[in-house]
Amino acid sequence: MEKNRAQWGSKIGFILAAAGSAVGLGNIWKFPGRAYEGGGGCFLLIYLGMVVLLGAPLMLSELSVGRASQTNIVGTFRKLGHPCFSWVGWMGVTGAFIITCYYSHVGGWVLRYVVGYAAEAPKIYGDSLGYFYEMLGLHADGAASFPWLTLLFAGIFMAVNAVVIIRGVESGIEKFNKVGMPALFILLLVLLTRAVTLEGAKPGIEYMVSLDWSKVTFDTFLAALGQAFYSLSIGMAIMITYGSYLPRTENIARNTGLICAMDTLVAVLAGFIVVPAVFATLGAEQIGKGGGFAFVSLAKVFQQMPGGTFFGVLFYLLLLFAALTSCMSLVEGIVAFLTEHFAWPRKATTIAVCAAMFAIGCLYTCSQAAYPIKGVWFDAANGVSFPAFCDAMEFLTDRIMIPVCALGSCLFVGWVWKPEKAVAEIEQNGVRFALAKVYTVIIKYVAPVAILTILVMSFATGMTLS
Ligand code: PHE
Numbered sequence: 001m002e003k004n005r006a007q008w009g010s011k012i013g014f015i016l017a018a019a020g021s022a023v024g025l026g027n028i029w030k031f032p033g034r035a036y037e038g039g040g041g042c043f044l045l046i047y048l049g050m051v052v053l054l055g056a057p058l059m060l061s062e063l064s065v066g067r068a069s070q071t072n073i074v075g076t077f078r079k080l081g082h083p084c085f086s087w088v089g090w091m092g093v094t095g096a097f098i099i100t101c102y103y104s105h106v107g108g109w110v111l112r113y114v115v116g117y118a119a120e121a122p123k124i125y126g127d128s129l130g131y132f133y134e135m136l137g138l139h140a141d142g143a144a145s146f147p148w149l150t151l152l153f154a155g156i157f158m159a160v161n162a163v164v165i166i167r168g169v170e171s172g173i174e175k176f177n178k179v180g181m182p183a184l185f186i187l188l189l190v191l192l193t194r195a196v197t198l199e200g201a202k203p204g205i206e207y208m209v210s211l212d213w214s215k216v217t218f219d220t221f222l223a224a225l226g227q228a229f230y231s232l233s234i235g236m237a238i239m240i241t242y243g244s245y246l247p248r249t250e251n252i253a254r255n256t257g258l259i260c261a262m263d264t265l266v267a268v269l270a271g272f273i274v275v276p277a278v279f280a281t282l283g284a285e286q287i288g289k290g291g292g293f294a295f296v297s298l299a300k301v302f303q304q305m306p307g308g309t310f311f312g313v314l315f316y317l318l319l320l321f322a323a324l325t326s327c328m329s330l331v332e333g334i335v336a337f338l339t340e341h342f343a344w345p346r347k348a349t350t351i352a353v354c355a356a357m358f359a360i361g362c363l364y365t366c367s368q369a370a371y372p373i374k375g376v377w378f379d380a381a382n383g384v385s386f387p388a389f390c391d392a393m394e395f396l397t398d399r400i401m402i403p404v405c406a407l408g409s410c411l412f413v414g415w416v417w418k419p420e421k422a423v424a425e426i427e428q429n430g431v432r433f434a435l436a437k438v439y440t441v442i443i444k445y446v447a448p449v450a451i452l453t454i455l456v457m458s459f460a461t462g463m464t465l466s
Helices: 013-021 025-037 041-069 074-079 083-126 128-135 149-168 170-197 202-209 216-233 238-244 252-281 288-304 308-341 346-366 389-417 419-429 436-464
Strands: 377-379 384-386
Touching: 013 170, 013 308, 025 041, 025 083, 025 170, 025 216, 025 252, 025 308, 025 419, 041 074, 041 202, 041 216, 041 238, 041 252, 041 288, 041 436, 074 083, 074 149, 074 238, 074 308, 074 436, 083 128, 083 149, 083 238, 083 346, 083 389, 128 216, 128 288, 149 170, 149 202, 149 238, 149 308, 149 346, 149 389, 170 252, 170 308, 202 252, 216 252, 216 389, 216 436, 238 308, 308 346, 346 389, 377 436, 389 419, 389 436, 419 436
Parallel strands: none
Antiparallel strands: 377 384
16 A cells, blocks of 8 residues: 555645645634634734644644554554554544535635626625525525525535545645645735725734733633634644655655744734724724624625725635635545545545535535524533534534544654654654654643643533634
Protein backbone atom coordinates (compact mmCIF):
# COMPACT_ATOMS: atom_id res chain seq x y z
CA MET A 1 0.00 0.00 0.00
CA GLU A 2 2.75 2.38 1.01
CA LYS A 3 4.70 2.07 -2.18
CA ASN A 4 1.84 3.35 -4.29
CA ARG A 5 0.87 6.10 -1.92
CA ALA A 6 0.17 9.51 -3.33
CA GLN A 7 2.51 12.38 -2.48
CA TRP A 8 2.33 16.10 -2.87
CA GLY A 9 4.08 17.20 -6.05
CA SER A 10 5.65 20.30 -4.54
CA LYS A 11 6.20 22.07 -1.25
CA ILE A 12 4.07 25.05 -2.21
CA GLY A 13 1.37 22.67 -3.44
CA PHE A 14 1.10 21.08 -0.01
CA ILE A 15 1.16 24.41 1.83
CA LEU A 16 -1.56 25.84 -0.37
CA ALA A 17 -3.68 22.69 -0.07
CA ALA A 18 -3.39 22.62 3.72
CA ALA A 19 -4.05 26.36 3.92
CA GLY A 20 -6.95 25.77 1.52
CA SER A 21 -8.38 23.26 3.95
CA ALA A 22 -7.97 25.62 6.87
CA VAL A 23 -9.26 28.76 5.16
CA GLY A 24 -12.96 28.21 4.77
CA LEU A 25 -16.40 29.35 5.76
CA GLY A 26 -15.09 29.43 9.33
CA ASN A 27 -12.71 32.29 8.52
CA ILE A 28 -14.87 34.47 6.33
CA TRP A 29 -18.33 33.65 7.54
CA LYS A 30 -18.00 32.90 11.26
CA PHE A 31 -14.88 34.78 12.37
CA PRO A 32 -15.99 38.41 11.81
CA GLY A 33 -19.19 37.99 13.86
CA ARG A 34 -17.27 36.29 16.65
CA ALA A 35 -14.59 38.97 16.66
CA TYR A 36 -17.28 41.64 16.96
CA GLU A 37 -19.03 39.79 19.80
CA GLY A 38 -15.77 39.25 21.65
CA GLY A 39 -14.90 42.95 21.75
CA GLY A 40 -12.90 43.45 18.52
CA GLY A 41 -9.22 43.85 19.36
CA CYS A 42 -9.51 41.78 22.55
CA PHE A 43 -10.90 38.84 20.63
CA LEU A 44 -8.17 39.15 18.03
CA LEU A 45 -5.53 38.94 20.77
CA ILE A 46 -7.18 36.01 22.53
CA TYR A 47 -7.67 34.20 19.23
CA LEU A 48 -4.05 34.75 18.30
CA GLY A 49 -2.99 33.35 21.67
CA MET A 50 -5.14 30.24 21.11
CA VAL A 51 -3.68 29.65 17.65
CA VAL A 52 -0.10 29.99 18.84
CA LEU A 53 -0.47 28.15 22.13
CA LEU A 54 -2.82 25.32 21.19
CA GLY A 55 -3.72 25.35 17.49
CA ALA A 56 -0.18 25.25 16.09
CA PRO A 57 1.10 22.49 18.44
CA LEU A 58 -1.95 20.36 17.60
CA MET A 59 -1.55 20.88 13.88
CA LEU A 60 2.13 20.01 14.18
CA SER A 61 1.18 16.82 16.03
CA GLU A 62 -1.38 15.81 13.42
CA LEU A 63 1.00 16.44 10.53
CA SER A 64 3.83 14.52 12.18
CA VAL A 65 1.61 11.60 13.16
CA GLY A 66 0.35 11.42 9.57
CA ARG A 67 3.79 11.63 8.03
CA ALA A 68 5.22 9.06 10.43
CA SER A 69 2.49 6.54 9.69
CA GLN A 70 2.10 7.22 5.95
CA THR A 71 -1.42 5.96 6.14
CA ASN A 72 -5.02 7.07 6.65
CA ILE A 73 -6.46 8.32 9.92
CA VAL A 74 -7.67 5.04 11.38
CA GLY A 75 -4.58 3.13 10.23
CA THR A 76 -2.38 5.81 11.79
CA PHE A 77 -3.44 5.13 15.36
CA ARG A 78 -3.25 1.41 14.83
CA LYS A 79 0.17 1.53 13.22
CA LEU A 80 1.89 3.97 15.57
CA GLY A 81 0.49 3.06 18.90
CA HIS A 82 -2.28 1.09 20.23
CA PRO A 83 -5.31 -0.28 18.39
CA CYS A 84 -7.31 1.04 21.36
CA PHE A 85 -6.80 4.50 19.95
CA SER A 86 -8.27 3.75 16.56
CA TRP A 87 -11.58 5.12 17.91
CA VAL A 88 -10.01 8.58 17.54
CA GLY A 89 -9.60 7.87 13.85
CA TRP A 90 -13.13 6.55 13.52
CA MET A 91 -14.49 9.61 15.26
CA GLY A 92 -12.42 11.85 12.98
CA VAL A 93 -13.74 10.22 9.81
CA THR A 94 -17.31 10.20 11.07
CA GLY A 95 -17.00 13.86 12.06
CA ALA A 96 -15.57 14.72 8.65
CA PHE A 97 -18.48 12.85 7.04
CA ILE A 98 -21.11 14.78 9.02
CA ILE A 99 -19.39 18.14 8.47
CA THR A 100 -19.21 17.48 4.73
CA CYS A 101 -22.95 16.76 4.63
CA TYR A 102 -23.73 20.31 5.68
CA TYR A 103 -20.60 22.10 4.50
CA SER A 104 -21.38 21.08 0.92
CA HIS A 105 -24.90 22.43 1.24
CA VAL A 106 -23.77 25.78 2.61
CA GLY A 107 -21.33 25.73 -0.32
CA GLY A 108 -24.37 25.27 -2.56
CA TRP A 109 -26.09 28.30 -0.99
CA VAL A 110 -22.95 30.33 -1.61
CA LEU A 111 -22.97 29.28 -5.26
CA ARG A 112 -26.62 30.21 -5.45
CA TYR A 113 -25.75 33.68 -4.12
CA VAL A 114 -22.93 34.13 -6.64
CA VAL A 115 -25.51 33.54 -9.36
CA GLY A 116 -28.13 35.54 -7.44
CA TYR A 117 -25.95 38.69 -7.21
CA ALA A 118 -24.89 38.35 -10.83
CA ALA A 119 -28.40 37.80 -12.19
CA GLU A 120 -31.01 39.25 -9.83
CA ALA A 121 -29.36 41.54 -7.28
CA PRO A 122 -32.39 43.91 -7.06
CA LYS A 123 -34.48 40.97 -5.90
CA ILE A 124 -32.01 40.26 -3.08
CA TYR A 125 -31.91 43.94 -2.11
CA GLY A 126 -35.72 44.20 -2.20
CA ASP A 127 -36.22 41.63 0.54
CA SER A 128 -33.00 40.01 1.67
CA LEU A 129 -34.58 37.94 4.43
CA GLY A 130 -37.40 36.82 2.12
CA TYR A 131 -34.85 35.84 -0.54
CA PHE A 132 -32.88 33.81 1.99
CA TYR A 133 -35.96 31.95 3.22
CA GLU A 134 -37.25 31.48 -0.30
CA MET A 135 -33.92 29.83 -1.11
CA LEU A 136 -34.54 27.42 1.77
CA GLY A 137 -38.08 26.65 0.55
CA LEU A 138 -40.11 28.88 2.87
CA HIS A 139 -42.25 31.44 1.03
CA ALA A 140 -43.48 34.85 2.15
CA ASP A 141 -47.04 33.52 2.69
CA GLY A 142 -45.71 30.87 5.08
CA ALA A 143 -46.12 28.01 2.61
CA ALA A 144 -43.25 25.55 2.23
CA SER A 145 -42.03 23.91 -0.93
CA PHE A 146 -39.21 21.56 -1.77
CA PRO A 147 -36.11 23.74 -2.38
CA TRP A 148 -35.02 21.77 -5.44
CA LEU A 149 -33.12 24.63 -7.07
CA THR A 150 -30.99 25.15 -3.95
CA LEU A 151 -30.40 21.42 -3.71
CA LEU A 152 -29.32 21.47 -7.34
CA PHE A 153 -26.68 24.10 -6.52
CA ALA A 154 -25.51 21.98 -3.58
CA GLY A 155 -25.36 19.01 -5.94
CA ILE A 156 -23.17 20.99 -8.36
CA PHE A 157 -20.89 22.05 -5.50
CA MET A 158 -20.54 18.45 -4.37
CA ALA A 159 -19.95 17.24 -7.94
CA VAL A 160 -17.02 19.68 -8.34
CA ASN A 161 -15.51 18.26 -5.16
CA ALA A 162 -15.98 14.72 -6.38
CA VAL A 163 -14.29 15.46 -9.72
CA VAL A 164 -11.25 16.99 -7.99
CA ILE A 165 -10.97 14.10 -5.53
CA ILE A 166 -11.26 11.48 -8.27
CA ARG A 167 -8.36 13.16 -10.08
CA GLY A 168 -6.24 12.52 -7.01
CA VAL A 169 -3.95 14.30 -4.59
CA GLU A 170 -1.44 15.85 -6.95
CA SER A 171 -3.39 16.46 -10.14
CA GLY A 172 -6.68 17.17 -8.37
CA ILE A 173 -6.38 18.80 -4.94
CA GLU A 174 -2.96 20.35 -5.41
CA LYS A 175 -3.70 21.81 -8.83
CA PHE A 176 -7.03 23.26 -7.74
CA ASN A 177 -5.50 24.93 -4.69
CA LYS A 178 -2.60 26.36 -6.67
CA VAL A 179 -5.12 28.42 -8.61
CA GLY A 180 -7.87 28.77 -6.01
CA MET A 181 -5.78 30.06 -3.11
CA PRO A 182 -4.01 32.91 -4.95
CA ALA A 183 -7.40 33.87 -6.43
CA LEU A 184 -8.82 33.93 -2.92
CA PHE A 185 -6.05 36.23 -1.68
CA ILE A 186 -6.57 38.64 -4.57
CA LEU A 187 -10.33 38.78 -3.97
CA LEU A 188 -9.68 39.35 -0.28
CA LEU A 189 -7.38 42.31 -0.95
CA VAL A 190 -9.83 43.90 -3.42
CA LEU A 191 -12.66 43.59 -0.90
CA LEU A 192 -10.48 44.87 1.94
CA THR A 193 -9.60 47.98 -0.04
CA ARG A 194 -13.27 48.55 -0.80
CA ALA A 195 -14.39 48.07 2.80
CA VAL A 196 -11.85 50.23 4.59
CA THR A 197 -12.24 53.11 2.14
CA LEU A 198 -16.01 53.30 2.61
CA GLU A 199 -17.29 56.47 4.18
CA GLY A 200 -18.06 55.71 7.81
CA ALA A 201 -15.78 52.68 7.97
CA LYS A 202 -13.44 54.29 10.51
CA PRO A 203 -15.39 53.44 13.68
CA GLY A 204 -15.47 49.82 12.51
CA ILE A 205 -11.71 49.77 12.02
CA GLU A 206 -11.23 51.45 15.38
CA TYR A 207 -13.47 48.87 16.99
CA MET A 208 -11.41 46.05 15.56
CA VAL A 209 -8.23 47.45 17.11
CA SER A 210 -9.77 48.69 20.35
CA LEU A 211 -9.10 46.87 23.59
CA ASP A 212 -12.36 46.94 25.52
CA TRP A 213 -11.86 44.13 28.02
CA SER A 214 -15.31 44.65 29.55
CA LYS A 215 -16.82 42.55 26.74
CA VAL A 216 -14.54 39.62 27.44
CA THR A 217 -15.90 36.75 29.50
CA PHE A 218 -14.96 33.12 30.00
CA ASP A 219 -17.16 32.33 26.98
CA THR A 220 -14.96 34.52 24.83
CA PHE A 221 -12.03 32.22 25.55
CA LEU A 222 -14.10 29.14 24.81
CA ALA A 223 -15.43 30.64 21.60
CA ALA A 224 -11.90 31.60 20.53
CA LEU A 225 -10.56 28.12 21.22
CA GLY A 226 -13.42 26.35 19.42
CA GLN A 227 -13.09 28.74 16.50
CA ALA A 228 -9.32 28.17 16.31
CA PHE A 229 -9.71 24.38 16.12
CA TYR A 230 -12.46 24.56 13.53
CA SER A 231 -10.64 27.13 11.49
CA LEU A 232 -7.35 25.23 11.45
CA SER A 233 -9.13 21.98 10.43
CA ILE A 234 -7.84 20.29 13.56
CA GLY A 235 -9.57 17.36 15.23
CA MET A 236 -10.73 15.74 11.99
CA ALA A 237 -9.13 13.28 9.62
CA ILE A 238 -7.69 16.11 7.60
CA MET A 239 -4.23 17.18 8.76
CA ILE A 240 -3.24 13.58 9.51
CA THR A 241 -4.24 12.56 5.99
CA TYR A 242 -2.57 15.58 4.35
CA GLY A 243 0.55 14.96 6.47
CA SER A 244 0.69 11.36 5.26
CA TYR A 245 1.33 12.59 1.70
CA LEU A 246 4.37 14.61 2.82
CA PRO A 247 7.92 13.53 1.98
CA ARG A 248 10.40 13.15 4.85
CA THR A 249 12.50 16.02 3.58
CA GLU A 250 9.82 18.58 4.41
CA ASN A 251 10.18 20.91 7.38
CA ILE A 252 6.83 20.35 9.07
CA ALA A 253 7.45 22.80 11.90
CA ARG A 254 7.96 25.66 9.48
CA ASN A 255 5.04 24.54 7.31
CA THR A 256 2.76 24.46 10.35
CA GLY A 257 3.75 28.05 11.11
CA LEU A 258 3.01 29.11 7.56
CA ILE A 259 -0.36 27.40 7.40
CA CYS A 260 -1.46 28.80 10.76
CA ALA A 261 -0.26 32.26 9.75
CA MET A 262 -2.16 32.18 6.45
CA ASP A 263 -5.33 30.92 8.06
CA THR A 264 -5.20 33.57 10.77
CA LEU A 265 -4.35 36.31 8.31
CA VAL A 266 -7.41 35.48 6.19
CA ALA A 267 -9.68 35.43 9.25
CA VAL A 268 -8.36 38.77 10.49
CA LEU A 269 -8.64 40.36 7.04
CA ALA A 270 -12.19 39.05 6.72
CA GLY A 271 -12.88 40.71 10.07
CA PHE A 272 -11.50 43.98 8.72
CA ILE A 273 -13.73 43.65 5.65
CA VAL A 274 -17.01 42.69 7.25
CA VAL A 275 -16.99 44.71 10.48
CA PRO A 276 -16.06 48.11 8.95
CA ALA A 277 -18.44 47.50 6.01
CA VAL A 278 -21.35 46.78 8.35
CA PHE A 279 -20.47 49.76 10.58
CA ALA A 280 -20.40 52.01 7.51
CA THR A 281 -23.68 50.85 6.03
CA LEU A 282 -25.92 49.35 8.69
CA GLY A 283 -24.57 50.29 12.08
CA ALA A 284 -22.89 48.15 14.69
CA GLU A 285 -26.03 46.55 16.14
CA GLN A 286 -26.63 44.69 12.88
CA ILE A 287 -23.59 42.52 13.27
CA GLY A 288 -24.76 39.09 14.17
CA LYS A 289 -23.31 35.66 14.01
CA GLY A 290 -23.86 32.60 12.00
CA GLY A 291 -25.98 31.58 9.09
CA GLY A 292 -28.40 34.29 8.15
CA PHE A 293 -25.80 36.96 8.68
CA ALA A 294 -23.61 36.17 5.70
CA PHE A 295 -26.65 35.97 3.49
CA VAL A 296 -29.12 38.45 4.93
CA SER A 297 -27.35 41.37 6.63
CA LEU A 298 -24.60 41.58 4.05
CA ALA A 299 -27.19 42.17 1.33
CA LYS A 300 -27.83 45.61 2.78
CA VAL A 301 -24.12 46.26 2.91
CA PHE A 302 -23.76 45.58 -0.80
CA GLN A 303 -26.93 47.49 -1.60
CA GLN A 304 -25.58 50.65 0.02
CA MET A 305 -21.98 50.35 -1.07
CA PRO A 306 -20.88 52.06 -4.29
CA GLY A 307 -20.36 49.28 -6.85
CA GLY A 308 -22.00 46.95 -4.35
CA THR A 309 -23.44 44.35 -6.72
CA PHE A 310 -20.03 43.78 -8.31
CA PHE A 311 -18.41 43.47 -4.89
CA GLY A 312 -21.26 41.19 -3.84
CA VAL A 313 -20.42 38.77 -6.64
CA LEU A 314 -16.73 38.96 -5.65
CA PHE A 315 -17.50 38.33 -1.97
CA TYR A 316 -19.51 35.21 -2.70
CA LEU A 317 -16.87 34.02 -5.15
CA LEU A 318 -14.35 34.40 -2.33
CA LEU A 319 -16.55 32.36 -0.03
CA LEU A 320 -17.03 29.79 -2.78
CA PHE A 321 -13.30 29.22 -3.28
CA ALA A 322 -12.76 29.05 0.46
CA ALA A 323 -15.59 26.54 0.89
CA LEU A 324 -14.50 24.37 -2.06
CA THR A 325 -10.90 23.95 -0.92
CA SER A 326 -12.02 23.09 2.63
CA CYS A 327 -14.70 20.70 1.49
CA MET A 328 -12.33 18.79 -0.75
CA SER A 329 -9.98 18.23 2.19
CA LEU A 330 -12.84 16.71 4.13
CA VAL A 331 -13.79 14.43 1.24
CA GLU A 332 -10.14 13.41 0.80
CA GLY A 333 -9.87 12.43 4.48
CA ILE A 334 -12.89 10.16 4.12
CA VAL A 335 -11.98 8.70 0.72
CA ALA A 336 -8.35 8.05 1.75
CA PHE A 337 -9.63 6.06 4.70
CA LEU A 338 -12.23 4.06 2.76
CA THR A 339 -9.96 3.23 -0.16
CA GLU A 340 -7.08 2.13 2.09
CA HIS A 341 -8.98 0.46 4.87
CA PHE A 342 -11.41 -1.50 2.71
CA ALA A 343 -9.32 -1.51 -0.49
CA TRP A 344 -12.21 0.05 -2.40
CA PRO A 345 -11.58 1.77 -5.77
CA ARG A 346 -11.11 5.53 -5.54
CA LYS A 347 -13.56 6.61 -8.22
CA ALA A 348 -16.55 4.51 -7.18
CA THR A 349 -15.91 5.25 -3.49
CA THR A 350 -15.79 8.99 -4.09
CA ILE A 351 -19.02 8.96 -6.09
CA ALA A 352 -20.86 6.79 -3.56
CA VAL A 353 -19.70 8.74 -0.54
CA CYS A 354 -20.38 12.13 -2.12
CA ALA A 355 -23.87 11.00 -3.15
CA ALA A 356 -24.60 9.80 0.39
CA MET A 357 -23.33 13.02 1.97
CA PHE A 358 -25.30 15.12 -0.47
CA ALA A 359 -28.48 13.16 0.34
CA ILE A 360 -28.07 13.56 4.11
CA GLY A 361 -27.22 17.22 3.57
CA CYS A 362 -30.63 17.69 1.92
CA LEU A 363 -32.12 17.19 5.38
CA TYR A 364 -29.84 19.98 6.61
CA THR A 365 -31.09 22.45 4.02
CA CYS A 366 -34.72 21.36 4.35
CA SER A 367 -34.70 21.55 8.15
CA GLN A 368 -33.49 25.18 8.13
CA ALA A 369 -36.90 26.67 7.60
CA ALA A 370 -39.21 24.75 5.31
CA TYR A 371 -39.73 21.45 7.11
CA PRO A 372 -39.81 20.66 10.85
CA ILE A 373 -37.21 17.89 10.76
CA LYS A 374 -35.81 17.48 14.27
CA GLY A 375 -32.72 16.06 15.87
CA VAL A 376 -32.09 15.05 19.48
CA TRP A 377 -29.78 16.75 21.94
CA PHE A 378 -28.85 16.37 25.57
CA ASP A 379 -27.04 18.76 27.86
CA ALA A 380 -26.95 19.65 31.53
CA ALA A 381 -28.67 23.00 31.07
CA ASN A 382 -31.76 21.83 29.14
CA GLY A 383 -31.89 18.06 29.53
CA VAL A 384 -33.19 16.26 26.45
CA SER A 385 -34.31 18.61 23.68
CA PHE A 386 -35.33 18.32 20.05
CA PRO A 387 -33.62 21.10 18.11
CA ALA A 388 -33.85 21.51 14.34
CA PHE A 389 -31.91 18.75 12.58
CA CYS A 390 -29.48 21.29 11.11
CA ASP A 391 -28.56 22.71 14.54
CA ALA A 392 -28.12 19.26 16.04
CA MET A 393 -25.73 18.33 13.21
CA GLU A 394 -23.54 21.39 13.74
CA PHE A 395 -23.54 20.95 17.49
CA LEU A 396 -22.59 17.31 17.27
CA THR A 397 -19.50 18.07 15.21
CA ASP A 398 -18.42 21.45 16.62
CA ARG A 399 -19.13 20.75 20.27
CA ILE A 400 -18.40 17.07 20.60
CA MET A 401 -16.65 15.35 17.72
CA ILE A 402 -13.97 17.96 16.95
CA PRO A 403 -12.93 18.50 20.59
CA VAL A 404 -13.11 14.78 21.46
CA CYS A 405 -11.05 13.84 18.43
CA ALA A 406 -8.55 16.65 19.17
CA LEU A 407 -8.32 15.45 22.78
CA GLY A 408 -7.78 11.87 21.58
CA SER A 409 -4.95 12.97 19.26
CA CYS A 410 -3.34 14.97 22.07
CA LEU A 411 -3.47 12.10 24.53
CA PHE A 412 -2.19 9.76 21.86
CA VAL A 413 0.82 11.91 21.00
CA GLY A 414 1.45 13.05 24.58
CA TRP A 415 1.12 9.73 26.39
CA VAL A 416 1.04 6.78 23.97
CA TRP A 417 3.22 7.53 20.97
CA LYS A 418 5.19 10.04 23.11
CA PRO A 419 6.33 13.57 22.23
CA GLU A 420 9.95 12.39 21.75
CA LYS A 421 8.80 10.40 18.73
CA ALA A 422 6.88 13.37 17.39
CA VAL A 423 9.97 15.56 17.82
CA ALA A 424 12.11 12.93 16.07
CA GLU A 425 9.62 12.90 13.19
CA ILE A 426 9.62 16.70 13.02
CA GLU A 427 13.44 16.65 12.87
CA GLN A 428 13.57 14.05 10.06
CA ASN A 429 14.69 16.72 7.63
CA GLY A 430 17.83 17.30 9.70
CA VAL A 431 16.82 20.62 11.26
CA ARG A 432 16.67 20.80 15.07
CA PHE A 433 13.25 21.67 16.47
CA ALA A 434 14.08 24.50 18.84
CA LEU A 435 10.71 24.53 20.59
CA ALA A 436 10.70 20.82 21.44
CA LYS A 437 10.47 21.35 25.22
CA VAL A 438 7.61 23.85 25.05
CA TYR A 439 5.82 21.63 22.55
CA THR A 440 6.10 18.63 24.88
CA VAL A 441 4.60 20.48 27.84
CA ILE A 442 1.74 21.82 25.73
CA ILE A 443 0.83 18.51 24.14
CA LYS A 444 1.04 16.54 27.40
CA TYR A 445 -0.61 18.92 29.83
CA VAL A 446 -1.86 22.29 28.58
CA ALA A 447 -3.81 21.19 25.51
CA PRO A 448 -5.67 18.25 27.09
CA VAL A 449 -6.78 20.41 30.03
CA ALA A 450 -7.93 23.22 27.71
CA ILE A 451 -9.89 20.85 25.47
CA LEU A 452 -11.51 19.09 28.41
CA THR A 453 -12.61 22.48 29.67
CA ILE A 454 -14.34 23.25 26.36
CA LEU A 455 -16.09 19.89 26.41
CA VAL A 456 -17.33 20.21 29.98
CA MET A 457 -18.41 23.83 29.59
CA SER A 458 -20.34 23.22 26.40
CA PHE A 459 -22.14 20.31 28.05
CA ALA A 460 -22.91 22.45 31.07
CA THR A 461 -24.12 25.54 29.22
CA GLY A 462 -26.11 23.84 26.48
CA MET A 463 -26.95 25.05 23.02
CA THR A 464 -26.80 28.77 23.53
CA LEU A 465 -23.06 29.30 23.52
CA SER A 466 -22.05 29.86 19.93
N1 PHE B 1 -11.30 24.85 8.47
C1 PHE B 1 -12.50 24.93 7.70
C2 PHE B 1 -13.09 26.34 7.82
O1 PHE B 1 -12.53 27.19 8.43
C3 PHE B 1 -13.54 23.93 8.08
C4 PHE B 1 -13.03 22.56 8.27
C5 PHE B 1 -13.13 21.95 9.51
C6 PHE B 1 -12.45 21.89 7.21
C7 PHE B 1 -12.63 20.69 9.72
C8 PHE B 1 -11.92 20.64 7.41
C9 PHE B 1 -12.03 20.04 8.67
O2 PHE B 1 -14.15 26.58 7.31
